[in-house]
Amino acid sequence: MSAHGTPIPMTAARSGPLTGTADVPGDKSISHRSLILGAMAVGETRITGLLEGQDVLDTAKAMQAFGAEVTDHGGGEWSVQGVGVGGFAEPENVIDCGNSGTGVRLIMGAMATSPITATFTGDASLNKRPMARVTDPLALFGARAVGRTGGRLPMTIVGASDPVPVRYATPVPSAQVKSAVLLAGxxxxGDTVVIEREATRDHSERMLAGFGAQVQVEDSTQGRVITLTGQPELKPQTIVVPRDPSSAAFPVCAxxxxxxxxxxxxxxxLNPTRAGLFTTLQEMGADLVFENMREEGGEPVADLRARFSPDLKGIEVPPGRAASMIDEYPILSVVAACATGQTVMRGVKELRVKESDRIDAMATGLRACGVEVEEGEDWWIVTGRGHGGVSGGALVxxxxxxxxxxxxxxxxFAAKAPVSVDDGGPIATSFPIFEPLMTQLGARIDRT
Structure with a gap:
């Protein structure tokens, strides 16, 4: 069953040339954080280009439940009337975060140091995902969590009535965990300190500073050290959300x-903590060109042109790059299947605990489409079939x-026989215009 309704089977068939402009939605990571930080500021934050996928809409509803005034003005224009740091009200009802791991973990962090109690739930997929990676560090502030076995939703968080600052080294590279701790801080x-051995996407640090928080980032022998000074008065902002590189990955790779x-x-x-996929594709021989490079709202931005690249070669992706492209490994494996030689992906254990076990899901589906895949706990290898060499013909x-x-x-779009998925409904959580956008470019997707 889809995240928000009955299953929607879809089939994609071999396509002619894809041409034109792909106006992908706003960045999901920045959209979530815009709403949450806007709710924690004093005054009105204006947001343009907000991603209006279900994940972000669920975060908007959650901020309303905590007392912020969130208004949709139409056309991606939103406003948030914030309640200030520590100003969250106790929600009257359970907070449903749908399919969004980012949403639920960041919201837990934002409310964990206020003397209120909130209960969180999600869809069948989210309720299987581990929350202890967030609730463990939140407990150091004085918050308490009670959930299902294995630290899973539904879960109630009792916020700390007398929070203390913490110093926390993240055990795995995770922007969600880092961000939850910073929001709690x-x-x-005093100063809350997060230490990460491998740098993860830094939208939270950039945006916290933009809202007026005192944030210091330095590299040390321990890793990347982020220090946040607590109890600031966050100032409302005008935010233009850049378009999402994770969503852009799909028309680019197609x-x-x-x-x-x-x-x-x-x-x-093109935040450098998010652009690992594009670097990897270029190393494989992809015809990618960045045009009109510029900066908007403290984030690097460009227009990206992608052209058919028949001579793609498999490579070994550096494990240290994983954090900057963790969500893009599924679509990278599709490109790898259409390349020649082996593409080796290591240091990707995090993929096992995403919306699904993405290593297993991709390996199983690629094998059904005639592609050889080897896998381990934190690695997988795709042996490419070359341009036009993937059989397809599977229901995944x-x-x-x-x-x-x-x-x-x-x-x-590139396989010899059509490829079907049992349920395309969850696509609406992050990329609600995926079907019409790809169809406009010349692709063929049928609801079956």
Whole structure:
């Protein structure tokens, strides 16, 4: 069953050239944080280009439940009337975060140092995902969590009535964990310190500073050290959300593997902690060109042109790059299937605990489409079939995972036989215009 309704089976068939402009939605990571920080500021934050996928809409509803006034003005224009740091009210009802791991973990952090209690739940996929990685550090502030066995939702968080600042080294690279701790640190006195051995996406640090928090980032022998001074008065902002590089990955990768394609994706955010996929694709021989490089709202932005690249070669992706492209490994494996030679992906254990076990889901689906895949606990290897060499012809399980569904539909555009997914409904959580956008470029997706 889809995240928000009955299953929507979809089939993608071999496509002619994909051409035109792909106006992908706003960045999901920045959209979540815009709403949450706007709710924690004093005054009105204006947001343009907000991603209006279900994940972000669920975060908007949650901020309303905590007392912020969130208004949709239409056309991606939103406003948030904040209640200030420590000003969250206790929600009257359970907070449903749908399919969004980012949403629930960041919101837990934002409320954990206020003397209120909130209960969180989600869809069938989210309720299987581990929350202890967030609730463990939140307990150091004085918050308490009671959930299902294994630290899973539904879960009640009792916020700390007298929070203390913490110093926390993240055990795994995770922007969600880091961000939850920093958001909790906003309402704790003194300095909260997060240490990460590998740098993860830094939207939280950038945006906290933009809202007026005192944030210091330095590299040390321990790793990347982020220090946040608690109890600031956050100032409302005017935010223009850049377009999501994780969403851009799908039309970009489709253009690379479909003969004759030439696609322009404008206004893509190129934060270096998010752009690992594009570097990897270029190393594989992809015809990618960055045009009109600029900076908007403290984030690097460019227009990205992708053209058909028939001579893609498999490579070994550096494990240290994993944090900057963790969500893009499913679609990278599709490109790898259409390349020649082996693409080796290591240091990706995090993929096992996403919306689905993405290593298993992609390996199973690729094998069903005639592609050789080897896998281990934190690695996998795809042996490419070369341009036009993937058999396809399979019905693939999406496991309620939007990125799995979109990845296999993209594969269908280049495979010999159509590729189907059992449920494309979850795509709406992050990329609600995926079908019409790809169809406009010349692709063929049928609801079956």
């Amino acid at each position: 906003l309402n704790a006195p 253009a690379l593997i479909v003969e004759g394609s030439d696609v322009l994706v404008p206004n893509i955010g 399980q999406s496991h309620l995972d939007h990125r799995i569904a979109m990845s296999f539909l993209i594969l269908g």
